[in-house]
Amino acid sequence: GLPWASQHPGCMHACGHDGHTASLLAAAAHLKAREAELPGPVSLIFQPAEEGGHGALRMIEAGALDGIAEIYGYHNWPPFPFGSAVCAAGPVFGANGEWTATITGRGGHASQPHQTIDPIVTGANFVVLAQQIVSRQVAPQESAVVSVTCFHGGTADNIIPDAVELTGTVRAATTAQRDDLAKRVAATLAAACTASGAQGVFDYRPCYPATVNHAGPAARAAAAASAVLGADHLITTGLPLMAAEDFGYYLTKIPGCYLLLGAGRPGETLEPCHSPRFDYNDALIPVVVQLWARLAGLGELGGPEVRKSGSPEVS
Numbered sequence: 001g002l003p004w005a006s007q008h009p010g011c012m013h014a015c016g017h018d019g020h021t022a023s024l025l026a027a028a029a030h031l032k033a034r035e036a037e038l039p040g041p042v043s044l045i046f047q048p049a050e051e052g053g054h055g056a057l058r059m060i061e062a063g064a065l066d067g068i069a070e071i072y073g074y075h076n077w078p079p080f081p082f083g084s085a086v087c088a089a090g091p092v093f094g095a096n097g098e099w100t101a102t103i104t105g106r107g108g109h110a111s112q113p114h115q116t117i118d119p120i121v122t123g124a125n126f127v128v129l130a131q132q133i134v135s136r137q138v139a140p141q142e143s144a145v146v147s148v149t150c151f152h153g154g155t156a157d158n159i160i161p162d163a164v165e166l167t168g169t170v171r172a173a174t175t176a177q178r179d180d181l182a183k184r185v186a187a188t189l190a191a192a193c194t195a196s197g198a199q200g201v202f203d204y205r206p207c208y209p210a211t212v213n214h215a216g217p218a219a220r221a222a223a224a225a226s227a228v229l230g231a232d233h234l235i236t237t238g239l240p241l242m243a244a245e246d247f248g249y250y251l252t253k254i255p256g257c258y259l260l261l262g263a264g265r266p267g268e269t270l271e272p273c274h275s276p277r278f279d280y281n282d283a284l285i286p287v288v289v290q291l292w293a294r295l296a297g298l299g300e301l302g303g304p305e306v307r308k309s310g311s312p313e314v315s
Helices: 017-033 055-061 119-130 132-137 175-196 215-229 247-251 284-295 303-308
Strands: 071-081 090-093 095-104 144-153 163-172 199-206 211-213 256-264
Touching (some): 017 071, 071 215, 071 247, 071 284, 090 256, 095 175, 119 144, 119 163, 132 144, 132 175, 144 175, 163 175, 175 199, 211 215, 211 247, 215 256, 247 256, 256 284
Parallel strands (some): 071 256
Antiparallel strands (some): 090 211, 095 163, 144 163
């Protein structure tokens, strides 16, 4: 494994939040050193529990946004090359929700399926039908995803079980559309169960709202990114992505912008976020320092040449 591999089973820094924290610490040191030049106060939020913990919501409840006019954040993004930035007004990440479907039939011996209500077959039909929701019920210009990610049931090769459990997610460009997708998945489960005579229970758990950038802050962030990386390295198309991020909570309260900074290393195998081999690109740290400094109102030296320092050894 990698030298910084987690010592705690099931827990790891696989998305770069340790790097995000390090880059904000570096920015804090830089801003403090030039505090007299700042045109106004700057607050830095070191937020825990982004991955499933609704940390941003807890920060808001604790008053972290009190007195704050605008908010900015970023996420490293390995699919894009180092030196690029994704920044645009409107949705950047989708809204997501989790669901669990429990299908209860009547178990029995595998040699006599006609005497059972097979929850596995019902579940399989449900999976196939659920994958037709987006392709047949959502307009092609809208962004939406329904994924089934777990299918659990059965204990032996000659026993049809009484019940199975499936889990998955719904994702969409808007929070309202996400909730509508969940209703359609629930209706699909009910239809599959009606057809087989099984009973279905659908548990829906809304997660994060869509992350929607405000026009003014997005324009300012794009200008800062262009100054640091070069205008030809600014990406404004291909959004929203269907990942989800609790930064969206902040943007429902005050204006702001969330950027994606390219972290891909030329010539190296791409390891996406949440891969067990993910490695935060440390060369992003000086880029982030300059980006935050510009958004805080400081002019920086260097400009576009910072994107040439692609070595992960940059500190």
